[in-house]
Amino acid sequence: RAxxxxxxxxxxxxVLIAEMVYSAVFWRNMFxxxxxxxxxxxxxxxxxxxxLDAQVHCKVGLGDYVQTHEEHDNTMDSRTIxxxxxxxxxxxxxxxxNLSTG
Numbered sequence: 001r002a003x004x005x006x007x008x009x010x011x012x013x014x015v016l017i018a019e020m021v022y023s024a025v026f027w028r029n030m031f032x033x034x035x036x037x038x039x040x041x042x043x044x045x046x047x048x049x050x051x052l053d054a055q056v057h058c059k060v061g062l063g064d065y066v067q068t069h070e071e072h073d074n075t076m077d078s079r080t081i082x083x084x085x086x087x088x089x090x091x092x093x094x095x096x097x098n099l100s101t102g
Contacts, residue, residue, distance in 0.1 A: 068098075
């Protein structure tokens with residue numbers, strides 16, 4: 001609900017709503033749980049052996065507008081496309097919602 005209310009958009013495609021849930025779960029699992037199994041390790045560290053790295057995971061936030069690089073040649077076609085940042089991927093990259101295709 002917090003992600004929905006902080007975003008400045010008036011229309012939310014179904015894929016964006018699903019990604020808001022994935023993003024919330026991703027970030028919830030990146031921090032240790034009070035009263036959890038470990039007071040210092042997050043569920044993501046315990047189960048997936050994936051720890052939070054601010055240099056990797058915090059480059060862009062949910063809902064940020066970005067221009068993503070696309071394959072291009074030496075024509076006058078656009079070399080970037082508008083997109084909305086969704087969440088970090090497992091390999092240090094990010095998931096984006098293409099504004100042209102939804």
